[in-house]
Amino acid sequence: MKEYSAKILLVDDEPDILEIVGYNLKNEGYQVFTAANGDEAIKKAKKKKPDLIILDVMMPVMDGMEACEKMRKMPELEHTIITFLTARSEDYSMIAGFDVGADDYITKPIKPRVLVSKVKSLLRRKLQVEEIAANSGSTKLGDLVIDHDQYKVFLRKEELVFPRKEFELLSLLTSQPGKVFKREEILETIWGVDVVVGGRTIDVHIRKLREKLGDDSINTIKGVGYKYVK
Amino acid sequence: MKEYSAKILLVDDEPDILEIVGYNLKNEGYQVFTAANGDEAIKKAKKKKPDLIILDVMMPVMDGMEACEKMRKMPELEHTIITFLTARSEDYSMIAGFDVGADDYITKPIKPRVLVSKVKSLLRRKLQVEEIAANSGSTKLGDLVIDHDQYKVFLRKEELVFPRKEFELLSLLTSQPGKVFKREEILETIWGVDVVVGGRTIDVHIRKLREKLGDDSINTIKGVGYKYVK
DNA sequence: TGTAATTATAAGGTTAGCTTAAGGTTAAGA
DNA sequence: TCTTAACCTTAAGCTAACCTTATAATTACA
Incomplete structure (x- = not known):
């Protein structure tokens, strides 16, 4: 299921940080590249086109802010997530970070577990934005995508709105395309045994x-029920 | 994305209970490990790092209370949920259970269906809490910046004040933008399993x-719940 | 062609959620 | 400790979305 392993560019001037964070990320199956300053980071980013860049604010040669600003202007990095790394409680730098186009912000000291789950959640969010389908609880049937988590239905990329009962009915019918659901069956499943309509x-x-x-897409079988065909 | 199956450690001195409960949990796709007393439980917990531990109170060698207390002090089990198994109406043991760091308790006699749904809801809650924890530092969602460390929220540079419950609710909804959180889920995560509001x-x-x-930015899905959209 | 089942359309009824305000609770400060 | 303010929860009326029913028109099949 993990066909694609995300690329992460890790930028910090402290080798220790590169090592420990890099180790943890690789452990999760990510491809990790590193850079020790802003200048190097820009070059590597251009070449590798990472999905996520983790950028220390304080660095020699070119600091994180400047690097971020420059990278944000590069069209090939348009969809890259940039997150800063900084010492806690420097409020002003956080705001400044968002100003130059950062998406997120992580405070030191770094806890590997926390960082890893943060990275996961950022990448997941990115995926979600890029591709509506391809997600956990969704079903694809030709042009039709049903996302059970988001209670959304897309037909040829366009979102359709289904109120609850309609959504449930559609879910039921599409759960086994081709199968004929008897009226009785539908009533029991969606309205429940005791509800009488x-x-x-x-x-x-x-x-x-x-x-x-x-x-x-929905066929009537007279005297019996309905079925979904794609 | 959902290939991960949660690990559950089941601890009881009665083989019958291990068997029947274990069977039901495995049936739901969980990885189940067992132990017959507190001592064994601690060893297995350390090795397997389960997501959830179900712990009988009354056991030979080392009882549940003692085991729980010890496990709670182990840093690698920091994020593990511990729930007790106890005979009905031993109120005092319930209280004592929370004292030693349990998250929940289940009363005997065990009804498999009830147990399974309780387990599900505990694990779901854990996932959500982890998701929120992953957002430590601060996050930007369009115009909105949430600083989880400092409990601050900025909308287009302006600071907004959110009291605790509101902040938690916002954190939850924004932890997975686009996902619909069911009312029930929200209650469990923010108010807790036993609190009734x-x-x-x-x-x-x-x-x-x-x-x-x-x-x-917050949409209602009638009959279901709410979601945050960018 | 006749009959039973399904479809179309519109009009009520119902329910979930929204809004507002007030009472209770908790927490902070004197 | 007492006071006060902020916060949380509940209650009640209101609104709108949703669901169901009724009725007439149409369709499928014997």
Whole structure:
């Protein structure tokens, strides 16, 4: 499942930090590159096009702020996440960091566990932004993407809004494409055994689904029920 | 992204319990390890680093209380959830349990279905808390900057004041932008498993957030929950 | 072609959530 | 400790979205 391993550029003038943080990140399966100052960082960033850059603020030759500012202007790094590394409680530098285009901010002293989970969450967020699908709880059926976590449905990249009952009905039908769900079955699953609703209620919801999906994906089997076909 | 299956350490001196509970948990896809007394539990916990430990109170060699107390002091188990297993109505043992650092307790006789759903909710809660912890330092989401270390929030450079509950709620929602958090989930994460507050409490806090953030960043999914969108 | 089932449309009813305000609780400061 | 202010929770009425029903039109199949 981990087909793609993210590239991370780690920039700090202290070899110790490079070593320990680098070790932990590699351990998680990331590709790690390092640089010791801003100048070097820019060169490497250009060459490697990392997904994430972790940048110490205080460095000789060219400090983090300046490097960040420059990198932010490079079109090939447009989608790269840049996060600063700084000593705690320097408020002003945090704001300044965001000003020059940083996305995030990590305070020293660094705790490897915390840093690793932070990196994970940043990269996950990036993925989510880049690719709506490709995510955990989502199902793809041709043009249709159903994201169960986000309660969202996309048809050819366009988002459709489904209220709860409609969403549940669609989820049910698409859970086994091609299978015919009997009316009775649908009622039990979505409305529950004890809830009694009129026989026409299902039809109306089916109609709403068809309206939004465009007509031919839900078939009627007369006298029995409905099925989803892609 | 969801290939990780949680590790659970199950500790009880009755083989029957180990068997039946273990079976049910494995069935749900968890990795289950077992131990028959506190001593053994500590050793296994150290080696396996489980996400969750289910610990019987009454055991020979070393009882649950003592084991819990010791495990709580081990840094590698810092993020592990410990829940007790106790005969009903031994109130005092429940209190004592929380004293020695337990997170929750389950009463006997055990109903597998109940236990499984409790386990699920504990693990889910743990995941969310970790996700929030990963955001230590500060984070930028569009115009919004959240400083988790200092409990501060800035919207377009202006500082906004969020009391504790509001801050936690905002942290949770922003920890995974786009994800829908169910009301139930929110309650568990922010108010805790055992705290019971009325259903309208969430709404009111959401409203306060919206008031401060300006309206469209928190969406309602009726019948389900809320999500933060950039 | 006739009948039963489904579809279309619109109009109520219901429920979840929003809003506001007030009471209770906790925490901070004198 | 007492006072005060901030915060949290609850309550109640209101609104709007959603769900269900009713009815008429249409379709599928014997």
